[in-house]
Amino acid sequence: MTFKEDLRLLLKPYYLVNILLSLSYIIAKQVPFICSYLFSEDERELDGKETHILFFLLFVIMIRTRKSGSVTMIHYLSTSFVYTKITNLILWFYADIRMGILFAVIFIFCALILPEPTYQGPQNITFIRGANGLEEELNRDTRIVWVVAFYTAWNPACNTFAPIYSQLSAEYALENLRFGKIDIGRFPDAGLKYHVSDASTSKQLPTIILFKNGKEVDRRPYADKNGKLVKFLFSLDNMKAAFDLNNIYKFCKTNPLKKKEKKSIKAE
Numbered sequence: 001m002t003f004k005e006d007l008r009l010l011l012k013p014y015y016l017v018n019i020l021l022s023l024s025y026i027i028a029k030q031v032p033f034i035c036s037y038l039f040s041e042d043e044r045e046l047d048g049k050e051t052h053i054l055f056f057l058l059f060v061i062m063i064r065t066r067k068s069g070s071v072t073m074i075h076y077l078s079t080s081f082v083y084t085k086i087t088n089l090i091l092w093f094y095a096d097i098r099m100g101i102l103f104a105v106i107f108i109f110c111a112l113i114l115p116e117p118t119y120q121g122p123q124n125i126t127f128i129r130g131a132n133g134l135e136e137e138l139n140r141d142t143r144i145v146w147v148v149a150f151y152t153a154w155n156p157a158c159n160t161f162a163p164i165y166s167q168l169s170a171e172y173a174l175e176n177l178r179f180g181k182i183d184i185g186r187f188p189d190a191g192l193k194y195h196v197s198d199a200s201t202s203k204q205l206p207t208i209i210l211f212k213n214g215k216e217v218d219r220r221p222y223a224d225k226n227g228k229l230v231k232f233l234f235s236l237d238n239m240k241a242a243f244d245l246n247n248i249y250k251f252c253k254t255n256p257l258k259k260k261e262k263k264s265i266k267a268e
Contacts, residue, residue, distance in 0.1 A: 009074050014114045019077070021107065022084035025091040026054075043095070050091060057087040075160045078116060082156075116159075123166035124173035126180045130187035131194070137180065138214040143257060145177045145248060146211040150196040152185035155205045161234045165206075168236065172245050177252040203229050210243050218243060 009015060020027075028034050035044045046054070061080045085107055093100030128134050128148070138146060149165050151158035169179035184191035184198045191198050194216070196207045203221070210218040220232040220242050232238065240246060 009117065012117055014117055015074075015077065017110050017114055018081045018085070021088060021103075021110065022081060024103065025088045025095075038099070039095070050094070053087060053091060053094075057083060079156050079160065121163070121166060122170040124169040124179060125166065126178060128180045128182045128190075130182070131190040131192075133187075134180070134182060134190060137178075138211055141176075141257070142214040143176055145252060146180055147178070147243065147245075148180040148182060148209050148211065150182050150184050150191065150194065150205075150207040150209065152198050152205055153183060154185065155202075157234070158206045161206050164234060164236050164239065165208075168239055168245070172249050174249070174252050174256075176255070176257050177249060203231075206234065208234075208239070208243070 010019075028038055029044065029046055060083050089100060089103055089107060092103040126137070128137060134148065147168075149161075151161075153159075165179070165181070173179055182190045184196055188198060190196075194207075194209060196202075196204050198205070208220050209216050220234075220239075221229050222232075223229055232242070
């Protein structure tokens with residue numbers, strides 16, 4: 001996603017409203033006519049506790065966005081919205097319980113009527129139902145190369161990666177190079193079989209596995225020889241390089257599946 005595309009997305013109501021909610025307390029404190037209306041004269045500056053809360057928020061956002069692999073402005077904002085809005089909720093309750101309740105109502109109302117915009121571009125993805133479904137696909141024709149994403153619907157890193165994966169599928173998918181997705185939140189048997197944890201603290205989401213000849217040949221993230229998970233930044237370029245998608249595409253393109261010749265039956 002380019003910077004210009006990010007800017008276009010920022011004009012959508014979801015991002016404008018969430019940015020406003022995320023900055024609401026600081027705006028209220030810094031804009032004179034709002035501050036004088038909402039706060040008494042001795043409350044118009046950020047006190048020590050409020051400053052500590054804001055610095056802690058900054059630290060949490062930096063850690064969480066780094067773990068989720070946020071590499072663009074939109075992904076960074078999407079990952080941080082939850083933390084910034086909860087922090088504003090705490091600050092409003094700290095300042096005035098009535099304002100805290102009002103902010104909570106607005107928070108919930110906006111979440112219900114303004115869902116996060118989803119990727120609307122082209123994609124070529126097969127949604128697979130569980131471990132048995134994947135095994136059937138792999139065994140149906142072992143000449144097909146499969147790239148499969150193991151994800152959960154609730155994980156922020158998976159949601160951040162979803163449009164990237166859709167773009168990859170639209171660019172590289174062929175008859176013998178296919179892209180699949182398995183929601184291991186709905187089908188935990190797939191997570192168990194392929195050793196992908198769907199726990200809330202899991203660092204394996206999303207996990208991308210490359211299958212050739214029906215067998216796993218590579219995955220990201222992967223564990224090193226000591227069993228420690230090696231971090232992977234799920235950007236478009238990193239995915240292409242890690243799985244050598246350009247060369248796989250060229251090979252699959254020049255070696256298409258040969259369709260079975262239909263035997264003609266001679267009528268007597």
